[in-house]
Amino acid sequence: MAGTLIHFGADRCSRMLILSSVGYLTNGCESLTQFSQLLQERTDTQAILLAESSRRERRQAVTLARSYSVAPLILFDDLNTGEGEKEFDLVIPPLTRPEEWLDKIAATIAQSRALIQDSAAIRDRSQSLVTETKLLGQKSALERRRAGEARAHIDRVIRGEQGTDFPDET
Numbered sequence: 050m051a052g053t054l055i056h057f058g059a060d061r062c063s064r065m066l067i068l069s070s071v072g073y074l075t076n077g078c079e080s081l082t083q084f085s086q087l088l089q090e091r092t093d094t095q096a097i098l099l100a101e102s103s104r105r106e107r108r109q110a111v112t113l114a115r116s117y118s119v120a121p122l123i124l125f126d127d128l129n130t131g132e133g134e135k136e137f138d139l140v141i142p143p144l145t146r147p148e149e150w151l152d153k154i155a156a157t158i159a160q161s162r163a164l165i166q167d168s169a170a171i172r173d174r175s176q177s178l179v180t181e182t183k184l185l186g187q188k189s190a191l192e193r194r195r196a197g198e199a200r201a202h203i204d205r206v207i208r209g210e211q212g213t214d215f216p217d218e219t
């Protein structure tokens with residue numbers, strides 16, 4: 050399966066049917082309440098598609114999507130205004146052929162998956178470095194304590210207060 054998608058807005062161009070025909074599992078919703086609920090329930094969402102809604106609804110949908118998901122946000126720009134395009138990972142202009150937007154959606158999802166994998170690897174490496182840093186800090190503290198004990202012992206030997214035996218290394 051290509052991935053799970055959430056589609057917000059009216060689907061007057063039968064995009065969900067096209068997406069389903071190429072293997073995507075699509076979840077459509079036309080109300081913000083339903084959209085919010087789906088975003089919270091479908092944590093496996095690969096992309097969020099917005100289409101044919103008012104500017105106000107679109108802004109609210111973007112806010113909800115960014116609040117509940119890290120999935121790429123894709124706009125089918127039926128208004129063709131170019132407004133707010135920076136809020137989206139992909140903007141598909143009106144009259145774009147399905148083959149073209151399907152390829153772009155697949156590429157956007159693939160890029161998002163790669164970023165998520167890279168991010169997981171970075172988090173794992175970071176955790177490893179944190180653990181290593183803690184261990185090195187403990188080792189350094191132990192070495193400083195041993196060095197301090199050795200200096201104190203040498204001072205006592207020089208002053209003749211104690212025998213020349215070196216303290217135990219424990």
